[in-house]
Amino acid sequence: xxxxxxxxxxxxxxxxxxxxxxxxxxxxxxxxxxxxxxxxxxxxxxxxxxxxxxxxxxxxxxxxxxxxxxxxxxxxxxxxxxxxxxxxxxxxxxxxxxxxxxxxxxxxxxxxxxxxxxxxxxxxxxxxxxxxxxxxxxxxxxxxxxxxxxxxxxxxxxxxxxxxxxxxxxxxxxxxxxxxxxxxxxxxxxxxxxxxxxxxxxxxxxxxxxxxxxxxxxxxxxxxxxxxxxxxxxxxxxxxxxxxxxxxxxxxxxxxxxxxxxxxxxxxxxxxxxxxxxxxxxxxxxxxxxxxxxxxxxxxxxxxxxxxxxxxxxxxxxxxxxxxxxxxxxxxxxxxxxxxxxxxxxxxxxxxxxxxxxxxxxxxxxxxxxxxxxxxxxxxxxxxxxxxxxxxxxxxxxxxxxxxxxxxxxxxxxxxxxxxxxxxxxxxxxxxxxxxxxxxxxxxxxxxxxxxxxxxxxxxxxxxxxxxxxxxxxxxxxxxxxxxxxxxxxxxxxxxxxxxxxxxxxxxxxxxxxxxxxxxxxx
Amino acid sequence: xxxxxxxxxxxxxxxxxxxxxxxxxxxxxxxxxxxxxxxxxxxxxxxxxxxxxxxxxxxxxxxxxxxxxxxxxxxxxxxxxxxxxxxxxxxxxxxxxxxxxxxxxxxxxxxxxxxxxxxxxxxxxxxxxxxxxxxxxxxxxxxxxxxxxxxxxxxxxxxxxxxxxxxxxxxxxxxxxxxxxxxxxxxxxxxxxxxxxxxxxxxxxxxxxxxxxxxxxxxxxxxxxxxxxxxxxxxxxxxxxxxxxxxxxxxxxxxxxxxxxxxxxxxxxxxxxxxxxxxxxxxxxxxxxxxxxxxxxxxxxxxxxxxxxxxxxx
Numbered sequence: 001x002x003x004x005x006x007x008x009x010x011x012x013x014x015x016x017x018x019x020x021x022x023x024x025x026x027x028x029x030x031x032x033x034x035x036x037x038x039x040x041x042x043x044x045x046x047x048x049x050x051x052x053x054x055x056x057x058x059x060x061x062x063x064x065x066x067x068x069x070x071x072x073x074x075x076x077x078x079x080x081x082x083x084x085x086x087x088x089x090x091x092x093x094x095x096x097x098x099x100x101x102x103x104x105x106x107x108x109x110x111x112x113x114x115x116x117x118x119x120x121x122x123x124x125x126x127x128x129x130x131x132x133x134x135x136x137x138x139x140x141x142x143x144x145x146x147x148x149x150x151x152x153x154x155x156x157x158x159x160x161x162x163x164x165x166x167x168x169x170x171x172x173x174x175x176x177x178x179x180x181x182x183x184x185x186x187x188x189x190x191x192x193x194x195x196x197x198x199x200x201x202x203x204x205x206x207x208x209x210x211x212x213x214x215x216x217x218x219x220x221x222x223x224x225x226x227x228x229x230x231x232x233x234x235x236x237x238x239x240x241x242x243x244x245x246x247x248x249x250x251x252x253x254x255x256x257x258x259x260x261x262x263x264x265x266x267x268x269x270x271x272x273x274x275x276x277x278x279x280x281x282x283x284x285x286x287x288x289x290x291x292x293x294x295x296x297x298x299x300x301x302x303x304x305x306x307x308x309x310x311x312x313x314x315x316x317x318x319x320x321x322x323x324x325x326x327x328x329x330x331x332x333x334x335x336x337x338x339x340x341x342x343x344x345x346x347x348x349x350x351x352x353x354x355x356x357x358x359x360x361x362x363x364x365x366x367x368x369x370x371x372x373x374x375x376x377x378x379x380x381x382x383x384x385x386x387x388x389x390x391x392x393x394x395x396x397x398x399x400x401x402x403x404x405x406x407x408x409x410x411x412x413x414x415x416x417x418x419x420x421x422x423x424x425x426x427x428x429x430x431x432x433x434x435x436x437x438x439x440x441x442x443x444x445x446x447x448x449x450x451x452x453x454x455x456x457x458x459x460x461x462x463x464x465x466x467x468x469x470x471x472x473x474x475x476x477x478x479x480x481x482x483x484x485x486x487x488x489x490x491x492x493x494x495x496x497x498x499x500x501x502x503x504x505x506x507x508x509x510x511x512x513x514x515x516x517x518x519x520x521x522x523x
Numbered sequence: 524x525x526x527x528x529x530x531x532x533x534x535x536x537x538x539x540x541x542x543x544x545x546x547x548x549x550x551x552x553x554x555x556x557x558x559x560x561x562x563x564x565x566x567x568x569x570x571x572x573x574x575x576x577x578x579x580x581x582x583x584x585x586x587x588x589x590x591x592x593x594x595x596x597x598x599x600x601x602x603x604x605x606x607x608x609x610x611x612x613x614x615x616x617x618x619x620x621x622x623x624x625x626x627x628x629x630x631x632x633x634x635x636x637x638x639x640x641x642x643x644x645x646x647x648x649x650x651x652x653x654x655x656x657x658x659x660x661x662x663x664x665x666x667x668x669x670x671x672x673x674x675x676x677x678x679x680x681x682x683x684x685x686x687x688x689x690x691x692x693x694x695x696x697x698x699x700x701x702x703x704x705x706x707x708x709x710x711x712x713x714x715x716x717x718x719x720x721x722x723x724x725x726x727x728x729x730x731x732x733x734x735x736x737x738x739x740x741x742x743x744x745x746x747x748x749x750x751x752x753x754x755x756x757x758x759x760x761x762x763x764x765x766x767x768x769x770x771x772x773x774x775x776x777x778x779x780x781x782x783x784x785x786x787x788x789x790x791x792x793x794x795x796x797x798x799x800x801x802x803x804x805x806x807x808x809x810x811x812x813x814x815x816x817x818x819x820x821x822x823x824x825x826x827x828x829x830x831x832x833x834x835x836x837x
Contacts, residue, residue, distance in 0.1 A: 053711070054709070054711075073711050074709075074710065074711030075711050078711075090703075090707075090709040091703070092698075092703050093827065094827060095699070095702065099695060102692075103696065103712075104710055108692065
């Protein structure tokens, strides 16, 4: 048997009160794409941080080609041949591509020379990138290329990728996979962390599955179904979201020709956005991050004001109204960023429940907070949405991402909205919690509410939504029914401007046909 | 009635030469603070570090009889006070704004205590540089080539900082730490170490600026003699949008206003001096308003992590 590239033996790491990794052992062979699977908090990040020298394990050891390997700092890991592409990009927006690459290297050549190297590698691996552009101006896919090229220039033997595809369009994912397969062909190994089981089945030949810090299985993901893998991760059988027959009612939310300037330099302005959602319907809005999702949510929630007639709820114009007026009309929102936007990190769950629930749940009386009612409301949310927390007095910051997400979505749903707008409701949430949130959204629509689901997770959009439209550079495409929509068509809708127009035109035609059909039917 | 005003008594050459001297203390303090802020730290204690440098420099120069030893002591004094700030904000995670303000108050009080025996004492003279025939060039000679060494040192520091931030690897790391400390940490850079070094450099420059006041510009020790120079320096960093050469330009501009104000007063012009004294701050407020519009933020290159506390995770 050949010596593996990296062998991990009995690795254990504990934090106060939490066992992040418990006696984890596995090996990564040369020229292998190895998947690391697990729910949030299963210990994947801790494990890769140990491999990359960012933390030191409490027990256990690692062997690199048979020799002991214990990096004390990332530069030692890099010197050995380990490189890492981070989940949240470790880039500097105000600096250009070449400088960003230089910062990730231990002995960078002069910038001029480096720029030439970058151009060379970017053509070799099919990752187009201009070394002189400011990173703040790049798309998410281009930013990831900066990270990958930064790693490749160091000629790594092991490349660690943490959730690399969460921000990419299907076409960009395909480019990435070609690059990764090319790297494997050169004999390099890749440790690939992802939630997306279909990707892992398409790309990896070995998978290590972690649950609550411990290794639960090693398998060949190509021989397992996505469902089997998910169940190994979660430890229980998964309930796929279900929805009984649907009935569509009147238009509850109507947006017409909404134009809005972005509030910050790195934001995206909304251009002529129109949409309408009926009672009982879920409208899915896809798009790569940074194409106007945050701005759209802010415009709908009332954080950003627009022309008064541009947004109507049940026929009532609300464009210039603040969030509380909109809440009174039944329009509720749950933004993407959990800590700091959807919830105040240092306030208790009761206080956070009060922040958006005060009006509809009548938690304030005569100008004073009714703490008993606020607490009861928070407890109701906790119980109904299975939020794992000692109680409503715990600070929002103390909850895990998935639990807090269940709480902030639950808080809006429990207020019986007539229109609910959610942005990235299952971002960074484990499979079981994600399924619960999706089910809750479908139940809400079932009960006669209109739901706008903004998400970057295409699988989620295609399972949950009734109609799909894409947000690209602040423009919203015409909606298309999800039934019968192929992944390729979706990709075209999300992708570049040229493709976009074709897709939008076809969509508009389809829509026009459907509409005229409907008119004929009515006539 | 207005007094008689005699503008002809103002000599532009003397004015220009005085401008460089008036600008040097705030330039030194500002270039130090610029480096601190480029590393992502907001130290509002510039005034305190300047006044501490002023008294330590003065006391050492008087007791040793050597102004240059005094300046070295001022560098150490300013840096020492800054390291207290570094300890509090980088290791004990104290709030930067509150700590900076406390540092100013502490510096003012501490320097008054140290300086009790030094009022009315004259410090040893700092000789002017002799550039030979260069000093005899008409107009340019008196303006540029007849100053004390510290004026030229301040210019060298500005050029050095510019080169360091723009071309050196260490400067790039410092900017990276200031731009996004989490990313810098993830790449394995020692965020705290970089910041502590930057804070110490800022303190050293502030202290040197203070010593320039007490040893050369005035030259004497009076309590609270910095009289807001540290705040002007802070304003200057924003005005310069974190660029060294613009800081130089700004310092000479502000120095010019101060000199002009004095000269106009001497010439009998009866415009209240307060208006001119306000000018640097008004300019800074305008710049701040422009910056906070957000859209201009990037073009003005405010460091992304400025003033945000850094907690190392994992």
